[in-house]
Amino acid sequence: xxxxxxxxxxxxxxxxxxxxxxxxxxxxxxxxxxxxxxxxxxxxxxxxxxxxxxxxxxxxxxxxxxxxxxxxxxxxxxxxxxxxxxxxxxxxxxxxxxxxxxxxxxxxxxxxxxxxxxxxxxxxxxxxxxxxxxxxxxxxxxxxxxxxxxxxxxxxxxxxxxxxxxxxxxxxxxxxxxxxxxxxxxxxxxxxxxxxxxxxxxxxxxxxxxxxxxxxxxxxxxxxxxxxxxxxxxxxxx
Numbered sequence: 642x643x644x645x646x647x648x649x650x651x652x653x654x655x656x657x658x659x660x661x662x663x664x665x666x667x668x669x670x671x672x673x674x675x676x677x678x679x680x681x682x683x684x685x686x687x688x689x690x691x692x693x694x695x696x697x698x699x700x701x702x703x704x705x706x707x708x709x710x711x712x713x714x715x716x717x718x719x720x721x722x723x724x725x726x727x728x729x730x731x732x733x734x735x736x737x738x739x740x741x742x743x744x745x746x747x748x749x750x751x752x753x754x755x756x757x758x759x760x761x762x763x764x765x766x767x768x769x770x771x772x773x774x775x776x777x778x779x780x781x782x783x784x785x786x787x788x789x790x791x792x793x794x795x796x797x798x799x800x801x802x803x804x805x806x807x808x809x810x811x812x813x814x815x816x817x818x819x820x821x822x823x824x825x826x827x828x829x830x831x832x833x834x835x836x837x838x839x840x841x842x843x844x845x846x847x848x849x850x851x852x853x854x855x856x857x858x859x860x861x862x863x864x865x866x867x868x869x870x871x872x873x874x875x876x877x878x879x
Contacts, residue, residue, distance in 0.1 A: 655735060655812060658819040659744055663730045666831055669721055671700055678823045698823045699832070716794070723797045724832060727751045733807075740814040744821075745807070746830075751797070752804040753833035758844035759796050765851040769858055806830040 658677055665673035675681055675697070682696040697704050702717040727750055734745040764782050768775030782792070808830045811822040821827070829835065840848070 652735060652737060655737065655742055655744070655819045656732065658812070659732055659735075659746075659810070659821065662821050663728070663831075667725055667728050669725055671704060675704075677819075678821045680823050699828050719794055720797070723794065724750070724753065724835075727803065727833075728831060730831075742812040742819070744810045744812060746810060747805055747807050748830040749803055749805040750831060750833035751800050752802045753797075753800070753835035754804075754839050755802065755841050755844050756793070756796050756800050757835060758840035758848065760793050762844065762847055762851060763792060763796070765848070765855055769851065769855055774859065774862055775855070804834050806834065 662674060662677040665671070665677065671680075680697050680699060682698060684692050685694045685696070687693050695704060700717075700721055702714070703721060729749040731747045732744060733747060736743045736745075764779055767778050767782055771778035806829075808826050810827050811824065812819050813822065814820075
């Protein structure tokens with residue numbers, strides 16, 4: 642075959658790998674996704690040499706051996722399913738250079754950044770409404786994430802806004818096959834901008850209001866607590 646035919650064949654194989662990677666994400670087929678990317682990082686072993694944990698760049702909680710039971714796993718699975726349900730993509734350009742390549746893509750998904758921001762709003766609102774400092778309420782709300790995460794999943798269901806991000810994904814050949822590099826930019830794009838915490842102005846404004854309200858609550862609580870201490874001291878030293 643001519644050099645041009647070889648290059649055309651490699652370009653076709655690379656595009657197929659990209660499509661396979663994104664389709665496996667859409668279907669949450671993580672075995673195929675791991676084969677197409679460098680999502681896998683490392684395996685950890687106990688002192689007997691038995692593997693106890695595997696580390697992955699994304700969807701780590703779903704890929705641990707023996708953990709496909711319990712509320713925490715079901716929450717992570719439900720969350721992952723909601724994230725990939727609206728995933729769309731378009732390959733806009735591919736540039737090859739020997740055994741390496743760059744793929745320009747536009748990835749569209751639900752805007753998960755505001756979901757995280759709205760969850761912070763929920764936590765603050767609950768802390769302000771609770772008695773005392775509200776810290777026990779926050780502990781209880783965060784514990785909900787380990788026991789089903791219903792509040793966060795409900796916020797994901799309510800989200801309708803989408804975001805589209807242009808990313809350049811790096812690829813390389815390994816054992817004659819193309820693999821995509823799952824870097825932070827690529828992961829953040831297909832996760833719907835979840836990892837950057839770049840909230841909308843509306844969410845930022847509401848968070849600022851609640852932070853000020855919580856500071857006022859703490860100031861009032863501190864003054865009240867100080868008065869109680871004085872009364873206790875007066876009784877003790879009467």
